[in-house]
Amino acid sequence: MRVALVVHRFPERSEGFLVDHALGLLGQGVDVHVVADTVDRAAVAEQAPDLVGRVHPSPAGHPRRPAVALAVLTGVLRAPVATARYLFASRGLGSGRSARLARDLPLLGLAPDVVHTEFLTLARSRTHLPAVLGCRLTSSVRGYDVAYAFLDQPGAYAAVWPALTRLHVLGPDLWRRAQERGCPADLPHQVITPAVDATAVPTADPGGDGPLRLISVGRLHWKKGHHHVLEALARLRADGVDASLRIVGDGPDLEAVAFARHQLGLDDAVTFVRGLDRVGVGAELAQAQVFVHGAVSEGFGNAVLEAQAAGLPVVTTDAEGLADNIEPGVTGILVPRRDPVAMAEALADLAGDPRRRVALGQAGRERARRRFGPEDQHAAFVAFFAEAVA
Amino acid sequence: MILGVLGLAREPEPFIAQLLHGLAAAGIEVRTGRRAARGADVVYLPWTATAVDDPGVFDLGPPVVLSCRGAQVNVAPWNPDRTALRDGLPGAFARAAAVHCVSDAIRREAAGHGLDPAKATVIRPAVDLDRFRPSPPPAPAAARLVSVGRLQWRKGYEYALLALRRLQDAGHAVTYEIVGEEADGGATRHAVHDLDLTAVVTLTPPLGREAVAERLGRADVLLLPSLSEGIANVVLEAMACARPVVVTDCGGMTEAVTDGIEGRVVPVRDPAAMARALADLLADPERRRAMGRAGRARVEAGHDLAHQVDAFAALLRGVAA
Numbered sequence: 001m002r003v004a005l006v007v008h009r010f011p012e013r014s015e016g017f018l019v020d021h022a023l024g025l026l027g028q029g030v031d032v033h034v035v036a037d038t039v040d041r042a043a044v045a046e047q048a049p050d051l052v053g054r055v056h057p058s059p060a061g062h063p064r065r066p067a068v069a070l071a072v073l074t075g076v077l078r079a080p081v082a083t084a085r086y087l088f089a090s091r092g093l094g095s096g097r098s099a100r101l102a103r104d105l106p107l108l109g110l111a112p113d114v115v116h117t118e119f120l121t122l123a124r125s126r127t128h129l130p131a132v133l134g135c136r137l138t139s140s141v142r143g144y145d146v147a148y149a150f151l152d153q154p155g156a157y158a159a160v161w162p163a164l165t166r167l168h169v170l171g172p173d174l175w176r177r178a179q180e181r182g183c184p185a186d187l188p189h190q191v192i193t194p195a196v197d198a199t200a201v202p203t204a205d206p207g208g209d210g211p212l213r214l215i216s217v218g219r220l221h222w223k224k225g226h227h228h229v230l231e232a233l234a235r236l237r238a239d240g241v242d243a244s245l246r247i248v249g250d251g252p253d254l255e256a257v258a259f260a261r262h263q264l265g266l267d268d269a270v271t272f273v274r275g276l277d278r279v280g281v282g283a284e285l286a287q288a289q290v291f292v293h294g295a296v297s298e299g300f301g302n303a304v305l306e307a308q309a310a311g312l313p314v315v316t317t318d319a320e321g322l323a324d325n326i327e328p329g330v331t332g333i334l335v336p337r338r339d340p341v342a343m344a345e346a347l348a349d350l351a352g353d354p355r356r357r358v359a360l361g362q363a364g365r366e367r368a369r370r371r372f373g374p375e376d377q378h379a380a381f382v383a384f385f386a387e388a389v390a
Numbered sequence: 391m392i393l394g395v396l397g398l399a400r401e402p403e404p405f406i407a408q409l410l411h412g413l414a415a416a417g418i419e420v421r422t423g424r425r426a427a428r429g430a431d432v433v434y435l436p437w438t439a440t441a442v443d444d445p446g447v448f449d450l451g452p453p454v455v456l457s458c459r460g461a462q463v464n465v466a467p468w469n470p471d472r473t474a475l476r477d478g479l480p481g482a483f484a485r486a487a488a489v490h491c492v493s494d495a496i497r498r499e500a501a502g503h504g505l506d507p508a509k510a511t512v513i514r515p516a517v518d519l520d521r522f523r524p525s526p527p528p529a530p531a532a533a534r535l536v537s538v539g540r541l542q543w544r545k546g547y548e549y550a551l552l553a554l555r556r557l558q559d560a561g562h563a564v565t566y567e568i569v570g571e572e573a574d575g576g577a578t579r580h581a582v583h584d585l586d587l588t589a590v591v592t593l594t595p596p597l598g599r600e601a602v603a604e605r606l607g608r609a610d611v612l613l614l615p616s617l618s619e620g621i622a623n624v625v626l627e628a629m630a631c632a633r634p635v636v637v638t639d640c641g642g643m644t645e646a647v648t649d650g651i652e653g654r655v656v657p658v659r660d661p662a663a664m665a666r667a668l669a670d671l672l673a674d675p676e677r678r679r680a681m682g683r684a685g686r687a688r689v690e691a692g693h694d695l696a697h698q699v700d701a702f703a704a705l706l707r708g709v710a711a
Contacts, residue, residue, distance in 0.1 A: 148580035222543065222577040231659055252575070255469040256543040259618065262468040263658070272470060297580060337584075338552060 002031040003385050004112040006122050010036035010055055011043050013250075014219050016278055017194055017302050018118060019048050024195075024378035026050060030385065035106050056106035071102040078109045082133070089132040100128070107133060113389050114138055116168075120145035120157065120178075127163035136165040136388045143170075143299025143320050146177040148223070157182055166388045168192055168381075170300040171324040190384050193324070194302050195377035198309040198369040202286040206312055206357040212243035214347070215288035215312070217281055217303040218295065220251030225294030225317065225337065227260040232294070232343035234264040239344070241351045245292070248273045248284050285310040289357060290350050295319045296337050305372055308332070308364030313357045315346045331364035391710055392419045394427030396447055397440030404599060405515060405623050406436050412699035418706065427452065431710040432487075438462040441486065442478030453487035453709050460492065460620030460641060461544060464499040480504025487709045490702070492620040493642020511705050514645060516698035517626040517689050521599060524632035524686055525607040527679055532563040532590075533672045536609035538602055538624040540570045541593070543617070546638065547578045550615035552661035553668060555585045560665075562672055566613075569594045569605060606631040610678060611671055616640050617658050626693050629685030634678045636667050646693070652685035 003025065011019050018034075025032040032054060039057040075083035086108055090097060107115060107129070117123040117139040130137050139160070150156035161182060167189040169175040175189055183189075214233070218224035226247060236243055247257065247270060254272070261270045273284060281303075285291070291307035293316035298304075300321035307314050314332030316322050317339075328334040333350070335342040350357050393413065398406070414420050427433045428450050435441050435456040441448075448454055467476035483489060483505040490511055491497040497510045528534065535554070539545050547568055554566050568578065572593065582591045597605065602624075606612060612628035612635045619641035626646060628635050635653035637643045649655035654667035671678055 148576045148583075151576065151579045151583055222575060223580070253543065254471055255465065258469045259465050259544075263617065296584065338548070 001114070001385060001389060002033070002110065002112045003114045003116055004033045004035050004107055004110055006058075006115060006117045006126065007034060007036045008119070008122070009038040009040070010034050011040060011047055013277070019051075020195070020197075020374065021118075021381070022051055022054075023048055024374055025381055025385075026054075028378050028382045030382060033106075033110050033112065035110075056110070058103050058106050071105045075101075075105055075108050079111065082108045082111050085134070086132045090128065100125075104129070104132075107135075111135075114165075114385050116140070116385070118142075120160065121149050123160045123164065124156065127159050130163060130165075137163050138166045138168065138385070138388050139164055140168040141170070141174050141178050141299075143174065143223075143297050146174060146181050147297040147299070147320060155182070161187060166190065166384065168384060170194060171321040173320045173324060174299055177320070188387070190380070190387075192377060192380045192384065193372060194300050194305055195372050195374040196302070196305045196309045196368050197374050198365065200282070201306055201309040202282050203311045203365065204286045204288055204361065206289045206361045207354040208289070209354065210242075212241065212347070212351045213287065213289045214243055214245040214292050215248065215284060215290070215307075216245065216292050216294070217248045217285070217307070218293065219249045220247075220253045220257055222253055222256070223295060223297040224249070224251075225296045225319075226253075226257045227294075228296075228317075228338055228340050228343065229292050229294035230257070230260045230264050230266055230270065231340035232292075232347060233269065234266060235340055235344035236347050236351070237266075237269065239348060241348055243269070243347065243351060245270045246273050246284060246288070247271070248276060248281055250274045281306070282310070285312060288312060290315060290347065291332075292343070292347065293317060293322070294337075294343070295322065298322050301325050305368060308361075309368035309372075311361040311365040313350055313360035314364065315343060315350065317343075327363070327367055331360055331367050333360075391417075391432070391707060392421060392426075392430040393706060394430030394433045394450075394452065395420060395422045395436065396424065396427050396433060397435050397437050397444070398422055402436075408518065408695065409699065409702060412695060413703055413706070416699055416703045418703060424450070432706050434706070438479070438482070439466070439475060441482035442475050445478075445482070445485075448485040454485065455488045455490060455706060455709055456482065456486050457490045458492065458496050458500045458505075458620075460496065461618060463496055463503065464620075464641065465544060465618050467503060476503065483509070488705060490705060493645050495642040495645065496620050511701075513698060513701045513705070514642070514693060515621050515623050515626060516693045516695040517623065517630045518695050519630055519690060522603050522606065522627045522630035524630075524682070527632075527675070527682065528608050528610060530610075532565050533610045534608060535564060535566040535611050535613050535668070536569065536605055537566070537613045537615065538569045538597075538605070538627075539614075539616075539622070540596075541568065541572045541574045541578045543574060543577070544619075545570075546615040546617045546658065547574075548581050549638075549659060549661050549664065550613055551578070551581045551585050551587060551591065553615070553664035554587060554591070556661060556665035557668060557672075558587070558590065560669065562669060564668075564672065565590045565592070567592045567594055567605070567609075569597055569602065571596045602627065603631065606633055609633055611636055611653075611668065613664075613668070614638060614643070615664065616643075619643055621646055626689050629682075629689045629693075632679075632682035632686040634671055634681035635685065636664065636671065638664075646688070647685075651681065652688055653681050
């Protein structure tokens with residue numbers, strides 16, 4: 001079975017799960033390929049040598065005429081039958097055909113059984129693929145897709161649903177939200193949660209006395225709600241709890257978070273740690289005592305799962321999939337999103353109770369190992385694609 | 391006298407265009423572009439960052455006057471990726487002949503970045519009192535809150551929406567319109583949906599000044615939930631329209647609004663306090679009218695466009711002499 005995974009950029013530092021996903025499928029015997037708008041070949045060779053030759057750039061935008069001619073020629077030479085069928089079948093598809101052909105060219109040569117878009121937004125411009133490639137189209141639904149993309153366009157996914165054979169969701173909450181965005185209730189769907197390789201994450205020691213060491217891992221982006229965490233930290237410290245925070249991540253909203261740090265008087269208590277790879281993030285987790293997550297929108301939260309795998313107690317908001325991610329009261333504490341008062345209270349509880357921190361952390365590590373193992377996830381995806389072509 | 395202006399946006403912000411227009415009417419010849427600046431009596435930089443990004447302006451010959459307006463002085467310097475701006479401010483202030491600050495608060499911030507207070511002149515923003523005029527207060531079924539300003543994190547709309555959620559939960563009949571360009575990657579729109587406020591919140595694309603004046607006239611309260619400001623022009627405009635204002639205590643806002651007189655001043659990042667202040671005003675139409683009148687009187691006395699232009703012209707002529 002040949003599956004083509006469609007992504008934006010590959011590999012993307014903040015989306016390491018996509019590399020794991022592709023490698024996992026490959027390990028299960030799926031003939032997996034990755035098609036991305038932007039490909040970093042050097043990074044593929046370094047991070048996932050097994051995927052070399054399986055990652056294909058697929059130019060977005062409107063190519064110039066010679067590029068399209070070259071694309072057609074390449075298609076005819078490499079995959080004459082598929083190209084002829086594609087050109088024949090896309091007769092009636094109207095404008096943008098040349099740009100589409102240039103972008104679809106890698107798929108023509110691959111002739112996959114399934115094209116799987118890793119974000120639902122990516123499926124919007126690919127609804128024609130089943131007809132022109134004779135393949136099945138499946139998609140993942142992530143938080144971004146249904147929580148805030150195209151909120152101003154109610155019909156944004158109207159053409160997507162009928163084109164899909166099967167839908168992957170990260171958890172029950174996203175399935176509910178997909179239906180709110182128009183997904184038919186009878187569209188076959190499968191819940192497959194993210195996974196974490198607990199053996200690859202170093203273990204933290206969340207107990208001990210002294211000033212509390214907090215960590216947040218997440219892109220510097222409004223959806224991660226770092227400013228709410230900083231507001232909670234300011235309250236915590238105002239209540240006499242000595243605590244510091246390391247924010248691990250890169251992103252477009254550094255200025256907003258840095259300003260919040262300054263305005264809240266936290267310049268000495270909060271450190272930005274940027275440019276880390278996964279090993280570096282693991283090392284940061286191992287040094288912390290509590291993982292805190294302020295997201296206002298979060299499909300599932302891989303970083304929260306990794307924190308549990310590291311044996312850290314978690315204080316997180318209830319945004320979307322996060323309530324399915326931790327086990328509230330057992331591996332961490334769930335607080336309402338945008339509620340720094342509640343978050344500060346939860347942090348204060350943990351600050352004063354090292355034994356509880358250790359207990360929550362151990363339960364988290366156990367939960368990550370038992371419930372979120374990579375093998376189970378890979379097997380579930382193989383079943384997902386097998387169902388799609390059945 | 392010839393004024394050479396550098397660092398203007400292709401389409402200058404309305405408040406800068408208004409100032410330059412006023413200076414021209416006061417007999418100052420305003421020219422733009424580097425060549426014109428070289429032969430000018432004074433070079434004027436409306437934006438602080440121009441002096442740091444383009445230090446060659448100090449070598450053109452004429453004395454340089456620059457403005458400190460807001461984020462480039464009180465936000466960007468705290469950004470770890472803008473250390474070049476932070477480190478460049480003291481040198482720029484040292485080489486400038488004079489520095490205009492839009493508020494005392496901004497002057498204090500700038501002093502923290504090396505500005506000699508003796509070199510600073512505070513001239514607060516002004517409003518066109520003929521364009522923004524009082525009109526009879528509206529009497530809609532649901533009270534109308536309005537904010538005007540680009541949708542970006544500095545404007546703090548998320549906190550306004552949290553306050554609105556509290557008002558809704560407390561049973562207040564209220565609607566809220568935010569007028570401005572969406573430049574926040576969907577954050578505000580997400581918050582509207584996430585807080586279940588789609589029925590009462592409208593996001594309106596940017597409007598011209600006439601339409602803004604009309605919107606302010608229809609509003610019961612102008613809300614400014616910002617995290618950071620110099621002095622927000624729209625607050626002065628709402629006051630000129632005799633509308634009560636609820637503003638956060640940031641930048642120089644308390645230099646234009648006194649809590650309890652022209653409106654209410656609440657702490658930044660405090661939706662509960664904002665909701666309480668709004669609820670008080672919504673319950674008391676007579677108080678809203680009184681605050682509106684006080685607001686009009688205050689901008690007439692202290693934020694008249696003619697006075698602002700006179701003060702600015704005096705500052706520039708003093709430097710040229």
